[in-house]
Amino acid sequence: MRWYETASLATAVLLSLVALGGLVARRKVGVCRSFVPYLGAVALADLMTLGWAETFYQQWFWFAKELVIHVLRFGVALELGYRTFRAFPSARASVRALALLILALTFGIVFAGAVDLEPVPGADALGPLISRVQPRILNGTIWLLSGIAGLILWYRLPVHPWHKAILTGLVAYLLAFSTSLSWIESQGWGVREYANQLHTGAFLVMLCYWAVAAWRRAEEPVRSPESGSAPAASLNRAAG
Amino acid sequence: MIGASVASCFVVLFLFGRRNERAVRQDWALLLTPRGEKVYHTIEGRVRTEMALANLTYDEAFSVRALGSVDEAKHLLDVGYKVIERFSPSILQLLTTMTRFSRMVSAMAPVAPLRPKDFRLTEIASLAYLNGLLHQFLVSTAERYRLRVYILGQSFGLATRALLRSTRRIVRDEPEAEQEWDQIESVREDFETLTRESLDSLRVLLTSLSAERKEDVLKGLQE
Numbered sequence: 001m002r003w004y005e006t007a008s009l010a011t012a013v014l015l016s017l018v019a020l021g022g023l024v025a026r027r028k029v030g031v032c033r034s035f036v037p038y039l040g041a042v043a044l045a046d047l048m049t050l051g052w053a054e055t056f057y058q059q060w061f062w063f064a065k066e067l068v069i070h071v072l073r074f075g076v077a078l079e080l081g082y083r084t085f086r087a088f089p090s091a092r093a094s095v096r097a098l099a100l101l102i103l104a105l106t107f108g109i110v111f112a113g114a115v116d117l118e119p120v121p122g123a124d125a126l127g128p129l130i131s132r133v134q135p136r137i138l139n140g141t142i143w144l145l146s147g148i149a150g151l152i153l154w155y156r157l158p159v160h161p162w163h164k165a166i167l168t169g170l171v172a173y174l175l176a177f178s179t180s181l182s183w184i185e186s187q188g189w190g191v192r193e194y195a196n197q198l199h200t201g202a203f204l205v206m207l208c209y210w211a212v213a214a215w216r217r218a219e220e221p222v223r224s225p226e227s228g229s230a231p232a233a234s235l236n237r238a239a240g
Numbered sequence: 241m242i243g244a245s246v247a248s249c250f251v252v253l254f255l256f257g258r259r260n261e262r263a264v265r266q267d268w269a270l271l272l273t274p275r276g277e278k279v280y281h282t283i284e285g286r287v288r289t290e291m292a293l294a295n296l297t298y299d300e301a302f303s304v305r306a307l308g309s310v311d312e313a314k315h316l317l318d319v320g321y322k323v324i325e326r327f328s329p330s331i332l333q334l335l336t337t338m339t340r341f342s343r344m345v346s347a348m349a350p351v352a353p354l355r356p357k358d359f360r361l362t363e364i365a366s367l368a369y370l371n372g373l374l375h376q377f378l379v380s381t382a383e384r385y386r387l388r389v390y391i392l393g394q395s396f397g398l399a400t401r402a403l404l405r406s407t408r409r410i411v412r413d414e415p416e417a418e419q420e421w422d423q424i425e426s427v428r429e430d431f432e433t434l435t436r437e438s439l440d441s442l443r444v445l446l447t448s449l450s451a452e453r454k455e456d457v458l459k460g461l462q463e
Contacts, residue, residue, distance in 0.1 A: 088344075088346060089346040090345070090346040090347070090382075091346075139245050142245060142249055143245065143249075146248065146249040146253070149252045149256040152256065153252070153255055153259065154343060155343050155344060156264055156267070156340055156343060156344050157264075157344070158261070158264050158268050159261065159264075161261065164256070164261065167256070168253060168256060168257050171249055171252075171253050172253060175245075175246055175249055175250070178245070178246075179246065
């Protein structure tokens, strides 16, 4: 393992722990319960790679870790959707249909991509799974999260700041991750190191953002505009 | 596939990131509490006052013209147009906001399409016919509501432009300017009808919002 890989892994573990600490200290664990196992799994996998590099700094472990994280990430996306839309029946029906459509579409494109898994010369046996199948799973997650964000915008639904931080952080990071894997698929494994740096950089930025958001204090409860100094609501403003 | 995915996600991410969450929460807090009814009365009061001011100016212009003071009548006509010019964007913004808020409602109360015979300007009556026709093709009450509000917005635009055209012709003493006084009378009536229909639409929206499952949403807003 190179020195900057060790440094980035150590930073990732530290930032994950800071974010988890913030969630506990600010009592935000219950705001999105599936997020804690997700971030916990991320931190644990990084810690294992860092502490026992000879055993776990291997492609099979990285792939297995990513598979587990994919499942947990889908869980986070579905919980965000459930929590945000549960009080709004009309929007809830839309998000349910969207989630089903995206899950079906993701399964379809993943199976389509898994037809030919012959590794290119010079690549490992897991190579096609990582560079061909993985981006398709990532795309499915990106579509699901972006779809949820799009429906929140369309229905103008209120969203918890922590949910917003998870959504924006994940979508931005996954876009970088998916792009880096597609880069490897199109340019070959020679660009792996640069692709890895792009993906790791985005990952650390996301963890920083989450750590800050997790420690941020909750905003004051919203008051009705006429009951205090709060700015006028848009309906009121619209009338001039 | 990746390119399309990246582009669409960036757009959503950008819009989602820059949205003012506090304003959204305040809108919900306002609409799901009894304050909503108060806001309706405030908006109704403002709109009616502005409309009354415009009517007063136009009445005065018509009276002065009948007494033979044409220059004074032209001046009052210009003042009346300025009142409408100021009033029109705020009502258009109100209609835009109503469209946005209509998406926040789970079940919208039914609305009737605009009636062509209520309007005197041919263009607006045609839009009302179009409203009636498209109304039959839409399935949900929310879509019908948004169509009605959209037609109202377009009609306000048409009426404002017609008023500007007629006022300019009269002020510039263009040929057949006398006929424009009748046109202004028609536009005034249409403005009143459009304002009344807009306020009815606002009331439908607030009635629909009052039927929401408020407890869950209000609890979420307090988190």
